[in-house]
Each structure stands twice: as structure tokens, then as C-alpha cells.
Amino acid sequence: MSYLSIEFGLLFIAFFALYWGCYRSPKIQNLLLLVSSYLIVGSYSWQFALILFIYTCAIYLFSVMIAASDRHAKRWLFLGLCVSIVNLALFKYFDFFRYELQDLLNFFNLPILLPVITVLIPIGISFYTFHSVSYLVSVKKKELPVAKFWDFALFLSFFPSVIAGPINRAKDFLPQINITQPREILEPIRAFTLLILAVIKVYCLGGLISEHWVNPIFANPLEFSVIDLLVGLYAYAMQIYLNFSGYTDLVTGIALLLGFRLPINFNFPYLALNLRDFWARWHISLSRWIRDYIYIPLGGNRRGFIRTQINVMLAMLLSGLWHGAGINFIIWGGCHGIGIVALNIGDRYFGQGWVTARSPLVARLLTWHYICFTWLFFNCESLSDAVDYLTALMHNFLIEPHYAGAFLVICFIYFAYPMCKNFPEWFIIQLTKIPHCYLPMVFILILWLVIYIAPSGMPNFIYANF
Structure with missing residues (x-):
């Protein structure tokens, strides 16, 4: 259900x-x-x-x-x-x-x-x-x-x-x-806001992106141009974020209504300036679990620089394997491990945050594109499908793009993304200004609009497969 x-x-x-x-x-x-x-x-x-x-x-x-x-x-x-x-x-x-x-x-x-x-x-x-x-x-x-x-x-x-x-x-x-005192509903307005955000993210935005951009392009990448293939990668990065963070918003809101607090799981991951920063923002409960129960028991960074990089690779490979029993997930985890090791080597020989210090925008763009590249292995069902996508990405320069407009839309969304950082808190503040007797009507109106705009069918939660 x-x-x-x-x-x-x-x-x-x-x-x-x-x-x-x-x-x-x-x-x-x-x-x-x-x-x-x-x-x-x-x-x-x-x-x-x-x-x-x-x-x-x-x-x-x-x-x-x-x-x-x-x-x-x-x-x-x-x-x-x-x-x-x-x-x-x-x-x-x-x-x-x-x-x-x-x-x-x-x-x-x-x-x-x-x-x-x-x-x-x-x-x-x-x-x-x-x-x-x-x-x-x-x-x-x-x-x-x-x-x-x-x-x-x-x-x-x-x-x-x-x-x-x-x-x-x-x-x-x-x-x-294990409490003895009666529970109480925690932050009800925040809880309902999270429920609304979840429906918008998963049911509406994520569903539209998947239906119109991700599924058609990934279904047969050899027929699409390089621009279209980039749209597919960017769109999937957006879809999985909306889907998983939307699920987290949903269950966090439900838990608050039941009197429980769940750990924070996302903190605007696509604002990350490097891969370490990304994993401090994406699926935070998993990355901290891997750090505390795999990386640190392996030795962490306490046994020299080379051993630290080995520990990083092992932790990320296990993270990939945890996501799914397939070579694609292992490659996905390995790509993140290689990226973090390369970042550590760069910090060691060029100085901590040497790219970020020179241009935060360049650092963010490099991180975004590397993450989108790794999502290719995450989304493809087999290694041959991923190879087909990469082959088309390197050769289909002469094919006329079908999604040039979508490419511009995604670019706009990417650069407007930082402005959304304070939107949830702003929305909660606005709701507190509305008399409580009108709040149910506001929530019902928003949900009706979302359901009206959203594609037909019930979206799946991607991470429920893991």
C-alpha cells in the first residue's frame, strides 16, 4: 500500500x-x-x-x-x-x-x-x-x-x-x-507542510519529470542527441532527489503527527561544493551510519593517508552494494569512492578546498556533473544499458535535439535552486498567519491542484526497492 x-x-x-x-x-x-x-x-x-x-x-x-x-x-x-x-x-x-x-x-x-x-x-x-x-x-x-x-x-x-x-x-x-508521560503532536503546521511538500515533490514534480523526460530518453538513448541525453541525466538527478526527499518529508510529517521525531535526511544536496559535502547533505542518516559503523571501524583516517583512501573506497563500495545487488550499483559506489579519493589527493597536494576557494560556482558545477554521471549507473538496469547511454553521449552530436527547451528549463531550475533553500520555513511562517479554521481548506486546495496537475497513476518510492 x-x-x-x-x-x-x-x-x-x-x-x-x-x-x-x-x-x-x-x-x-x-x-x-x-x-x-x-x-x-x-x-x-x-x-x-x-x-x-x-x-x-x-x-x-x-x-x-x-x-x-x-x-x-x-x-x-x-x-x-x-x-x-x-x-x-x-x-x-x-x-x-x-x-x-x-x-x-x-x-x-x-x-x-x-x-x-x-x-x-x-x-x-x-x-x-x-x-x-x-x-x-x-x-x-x-x-x-x-x-x-x-x-x-x-x-x-x-x-x-x-x-x-x-x-x-x-x-x-x-x-x-519508552516514555511514561503522554505524547503530543509535534509542530503540526510543520508536519502538514511536509506532507504537502511530499505530495508536490513525489506525485507532481517527480512524476512529470519522469514521464516526460527521464523515461523516454532512458528507454532508447541511441536515438537521442547529446543535448537530449544530458537532459535525461539532469532530469533523473532531479527525479530521484524529489522522490526520495519527498518520501522523507512524508514520513517525517507522519511521525511528527504521531509524536515522534525522525533524523534529518536531506539538506539541499545539489548545493554541494564537492563530493564530501554532497554526502553530508544526501541521505544523511545513511552516510553517517556508514561513517560510524563501517568507515571508522575500518580505521577511518587514523592509519595514514593511503589507508584512509582504502577505507573510503571500501565504505563507498559497500554503500553501492547496499543500494542494490548488481554490478551497476557497485560501479556507482566505486565512482563516488574514486571521486572522494581524488578530492582528498587534491586537498593534500593543492590545499584544502582549492577549487572552492577560487570559484564556488565552478566547484558546484563540477560536483553536479559528476553526480549526474554517477546517477547513470544507478538508473540503468544493466551495465550494457549504461554503456549504450555513454556511447550515445560520446557520438550523437549530429542528431537534432528533441528536448532543447527542456535543457534550458533545467538550467534555469539549477541556478534558481539556491533561492528555494528558505522556502519551507517561509511557507510555514505564512501558514501561521492564517486562522486555524481556514487551514484545512488551504491544504485541500493545494492537494487538489497538485493531483489535477500530476500525471495519472501512483508513483513508486525509488528507495523502497533498497
């Missing part, structure tokens, strides 16, 4: 009334959240809900053993992390590694045929795996005590963030679950 569907909206209104009807008892609210979260996961497949529950029981058992044994806490932590990784690898990467291993066996002419087993990827498995890792590590570091089982089950399954994030840290989110 899509969170943008009318069905979900009606069900959420009914749930919202029931939820806040029990505002005197956070325990009952937690129970309602837990049941609804499992029903949403189960709406995709009852097996997904069962897998989540079994996984929850296993990880909780490891957390109990970690807390109960000082001498063997590291051993239990290691075993718990192994279970998390094996569970994720089994469901998400089994087919990928089977195909790659079969190709390797065929290459060496070994008469071994690996069994074909269809493994469905449980919805949200990447995100609740990351949540569980943060919990185990926090228990080991004694940042928090072992949670009550049902509180921990809600932490892993919390429906606003289980499908596609943001990634919650146990030490920040569990205290919001």
Missing part, C-alpha cells in the same frame, strides 16, 4: 483518531503502532512480517546476551552482527552472488550447476537491519540498557521509517518509544 494512496490516507485518519484517543497511555499507543506497522509490512506479504518478527527475536536475544556478559560481550556482538549480515545477504544478495559464482564456474569450465532458488526481498530489510546494528552496538557500548522486547519490536518495525528510512539510531529513537 502506497503512503500516497487515498486508501492509506483514509486509514491513517481513522488510525490517527484512535491513536490520539488513547493519548493518556503511551503503552496502548505503542501497541497500536506495533500492530499497524506489522499490518503494513504484512500487506506486501505475510512472510515479510514473519521474517521481521523472527529476526527481531534473534537480535533481541543477542542484545540480552551482550548486556548479561561483560567477558563475552564482544563475542556476542560479533555473532549478532554476523546474523544481521547473513540475513541481509541471504535475502538481498543470494541471486546476485549465485549468478556471479555460476559465471566464474563456467569460465573455468567446471561442470557445476548451482541450484536456482527464487528468494523474495523482504520489504524494508536493509533499513531494519541497519536499525538493529545500531541497537546492538549501543547496548555493547552501554549507551542504553536492553529495551523491553515490544519496544524493540516497534523500533525495528515503526511504519513511517521501515519501508525506506530514514535510518534511526537506537539511542535516539528508543527513548521516544
Whole structure:
């Protein structure tokens, strides 16, 4: 069930009334959240809900053993992390590694045929795996005590963030679950503003860009000119940002209405002046998770310059693999790793921020174009599709462009983008000036206009696939 569907909206209104009807008892609210979260996961497949529950029981058992044994806490932590990784690898990467291993066996002419087993990827498995890792590590570091089982089950399954994030840290989110005082709706005007922004971004703008620019060009890149192909790359960069940040706005708004705060996940990433800056602004909860649980444990920047670059590459390659079980995602992560390593080398020999210091605009343009280049591998279904796109990009100079007007529009949007930085806060301020009795009519009018302009069909959340 899509969170943008009318069905979900009606069900959420009914749930919202029931939820806040029990505002005197956070325990009952937690129970309602837990049941609804499992029903949403189960709406995709009852097996997904069962897998989540079994996984929850296993990880909780490891957390109990970690807390109960000082001498063997590291051993239990290691075993718990192994279970998390094996569970994720089994469901998400089994087919990928089977195909790659079969190709390797065929290459060496070994008469071994690996069994074909269809493994469905449980919805949200990447995100609740990351949540569980943060919990185990926090228990080991004694940042928090072992949670009550049902509180921990809600932490892993919390429906606003289980499908596609943001990634919650146990030490920040569990205290919001385990409270005794009545909750309250947090920043209602901001919450409704985020819901409106989400609908505009995902349903309207992202849908129009995908339908008119991205899909036609990526479907057959060999037929389009270089200008058109650039439009395709720029448009996809805009689409994935609108789609994912819109989803984050949506679930953040829902969480605020339920009395919870989710971590910030975006901070105008296309204003970044370099790749490090980009990852400090894009999917912030993931980049910080990779930094804290992969990059720093590998040694971070504490073991010399060369080892630091190796750690960067490993972290970014794992980031690419996390996004999808395919060579294209590994290449995407590798491109970001190479870009950050090149940036580090430049800073070492030419000075910190040597491009930015000379021209922030040039630095931003270089970063934007490099990011758009990497999105090519992210969006293409196979490496051959990406090669076709690159081949057309390097040869189709003589084909007459079909999207020259779109190219100019995108250029305008790009240079106007910085002016949108304060728009959400400005919009919230304007809403506070309107009498509360008129606010529902304002929201309904905006939603009606968005739905009227938006293309038909229900848009997918891109990151729900990961």
C-alpha cells in the first residue's frame, strides 16, 4: 500500500483518531503502532512480517546476551552482527552472488550447476537491519540498557521509517518509544507542510519529470542527441532527489503527527561544493551510519593517508552494494569512492578546498556533473544499458535535439535552486498567519491542484526497492 494512496490516507485518519484517543497511555499507543506497522509490512506479504518478527527475536536475544556478559560481550556482538549480515545477504544478495559464482564456474569450465532458488526481498530489510546494528552496538557500548522486547519490536518495525528510512539510531529513537508521560503532536503546521511538500515533490514534480523526460530518453538513448541525453541525466538527478526527499518529508510529517521525531535526511544536496559535502547533505542518516559503523571501524583516517583512501573506497563500495545487488550499483559506489579519493589527493597536494576557494560556482558545477554521471549507473538496469547511454553521449552530436527547451528549463531550475533553500520555513511562517479554521481548506486546495496537475497513476518510492 502506497503512503500516497487515498486508501492509506483514509486509514491513517481513522488510525490517527484512535491513536490520539488513547493519548493518556503511551503503552496502548505503542501497541497500536506495533500492530499497524506489522499490518503494513504484512500487506506486501505475510512472510515479510514473519521474517521481521523472527529476526527481531534473534537480535533481541543477542542484545540480552551482550548486556548479561561483560567477558563475552564482544563475542556476542560479533555473532549478532554476523546474523544481521547473513540475513541481509541471504535475502538481498543470494541471486546476485549465485549468478556471479555460476559465471566464474563456467569460465573455468567446471561442470557445476548451482541450484536456482527464487528468494523474495523482504520489504524494508536493509533499513531494519541497519536499525538493529545500531541497537546492538549501543547496548555493547552501554549507551542504553536492553529495551523491553515490544519496544524493540516497534523500533525495528515503526511504519513511517521501515519501508525506506530514514535510518534511526537506537539511542535516539528508543527513548521516544519508552516514555511514561503522554505524547503530543509535534509542530503540526510543520508536519502538514511536509506532507504537502511530499505530495508536490513525489506525485507532481517527480512524476512529470519522469514521464516526460527521464523515461523516454532512458528507454532508447541511441536515438537521442547529446543535448537530449544530458537532459535525461539532469532530469533523473532531479527525479530521484524529489522522490526520495519527498518520501522523507512524508514520513517525517507522519511521525511528527504521531509524536515522534525522525533524523534529518536531506539538506539541499545539489548545493554541494564537492563530493564530501554532497554526502553530508544526501541521505544523511545513511552516510553517517556508514561513517560510524563501517568507515571508522575500518580505521577511518587514523592509519595514514593511503589507508584512509582504502577505507573510503571500501565504505563507498559497500554503500553501492547496499543500494542494490548488481554490478551497476557497485560501479556507482566505486565512482563516488574514486571521486572522494581524488578530492582528498587534491586537498593534500593543492590545499584544502582549492577549487572552492577560487570559484564556488565552478566547484558546484563540477560536483553536479559528476553526480549526474554517477546517477547513470544507478538508473540503468544493466551495465550494457549504461554503456549504450555513454556511447550515445560520446557520438550523437549530429542528431537534432528533441528536448532543447527542456535543457534550458533545467538550467534555469539549477541556478534558481539556491533561492528555494528558505522556502519551507517561509511557507510555514505564512501558514501561521492564517486562522486555524481556514487551514484545512488551504491544504485541500493545494492537494487538489497538485493531483489535477500530476500525471495519472501512483508513483513508486525509488528507495523502497533498497
